[in-house]
Amino acid sequence: xxxxxxxxxxxxxxxxxxxxxxxxxxxxxxxxxxxxxxxxxxxxxxxxxxxxxxxxxxxxxxxxxxxxxxxxxxxxxxxxxxxxxxxxxxxxxxxxxxxxxxxxxxxxxxxxxxxxxxxxxxxxxxxxxxxxxxxxxxxxxxxxxxxxxxxxxxxxxxxxxxxxxxxxxxxxxxxxxxx
Amino acid sequence: xxxxxxxxxxxxxxxxxxxxxxxxxxxxxxxxxxxxxxxxxxxxxxxxxxxxxxxxxxxxxxxxxxxxxxxxxxxxxxxxxxxxxxxxxxx
Numbered sequence: 001x002x003x004x005x006x007x008x009x010x011x012x013x014x015x016x017x018x019x020x021x022x023x024x025x026x027x028x029x030x031x032x033x034x035x036x037x038x039x040x041x042x043x044x045x046x047x048x049x050x051x052x053x054x055x056x057x058x059x060x061x062x063x064x065x066x067x068x069x070x071x072x073x074x075x076x077x078x079x080x081x082x083x084x085x086x087x088x089x090x091x092x093x094x095x096x097x098x099x100x101x102x103x104x105x106x107x108x109x110x111x112x113x114x115x116x117x118x119x120x121x122x123x124x125x126x127x128x129x130x131x132x133x134x135x136x137x138x139x140x141x142x143x144x145x146x147x148x149x150x151x152x153x154x155x156x157x158x159x160x161x162x163x164x165x166x167x168x169x170x171x172x173x174x175x176x177x178x179x
Numbered sequence: 180x181x182x183x184x185x186x187x188x189x190x191x192x193x194x195x196x197x198x199x200x201x202x203x204x205x206x207x208x209x210x211x212x213x214x215x216x217x218x219x220x221x222x223x224x225x226x227x228x229x230x231x232x233x234x235x236x237x238x239x240x241x242x243x244x245x246x247x248x249x250x251x252x253x254x255x256x257x258x259x260x261x262x263x264x265x266x267x268x269x270x
Contacts, residue, residue, distance in 0.1 A: 014258045
């Protein structure tokens with residue numbers, strides 16, 4: 001278990017979703033303790049990914065379903081905590097990460113009858129790079145739910161420290177280890 | 180040196196549990212402050228806790244509303260994994 005007082009942490013998009021949706025007593029208790037000490041910090045890119053998701057679902061849905069999706073979107077936006085911006089420093093570090101790792105380390109996702117396009121996979125990979133850069137610049141551990149992507153980024157940064165002067169190593173925490 | 184801003188105060192009458200009041204009086208005596216100071220500090224701490232609790236509840240309620248009622252594929256889309264129907268002959 002990760003002590004909530006050892007925060008604050010930045011949560012990647014998937015980790016924030018995992019935390020928000022997890023109904024296990026231990027995870028809810030952990031989140032409750034964490035919120036007593038810190039705000040939930042996320043990258044502005046997470047807001048982009050999330051709002052894009054709501055918007056896509058809204059566009060794909062039947063008119064009678066749209067108010068429910070809109071209400072969910074408003075609920076998400078109304079509880080936002082600390083949103084870290086993509087400023088010059090984050091943009092520079094993200095550019096370095098993207099140049100080091102132009103390709104995603106894992107293939108596009110698939111489910112039963114649905115699949116992620118290569119283009120979408122690349123976009124998600126680049127968003128992950130910006131989120132990792134945000135955590136690096138802030139010097140805050142990154143809680144993630146996507147070990148293959150973020151471990152690849154951490155390894156690449158460790159192999160090219162000269163491209164990330166003055167920055168501490170990327171500290172990663174798997175969300176499943178929180179509680 | 181910046182001057183400390185005066186806090187607006189109001190006189191009121193409260194009915195408090197006798198044992199809590201006794202404890203507060205003991206604290207006031209040991210710190211050589213008046214009872215009002217101790218009660219004010221305790222009240223401020225309690226209000227901070229209450230405000231933190233309300234903030235936590237609001238966030239948790241917001242999360243619940245933001246992610247309830249979606250299928251697994253829809254939740255993947257909300258997490259930034261944009262899935263499209265697979266067309267025949269395409270992998």
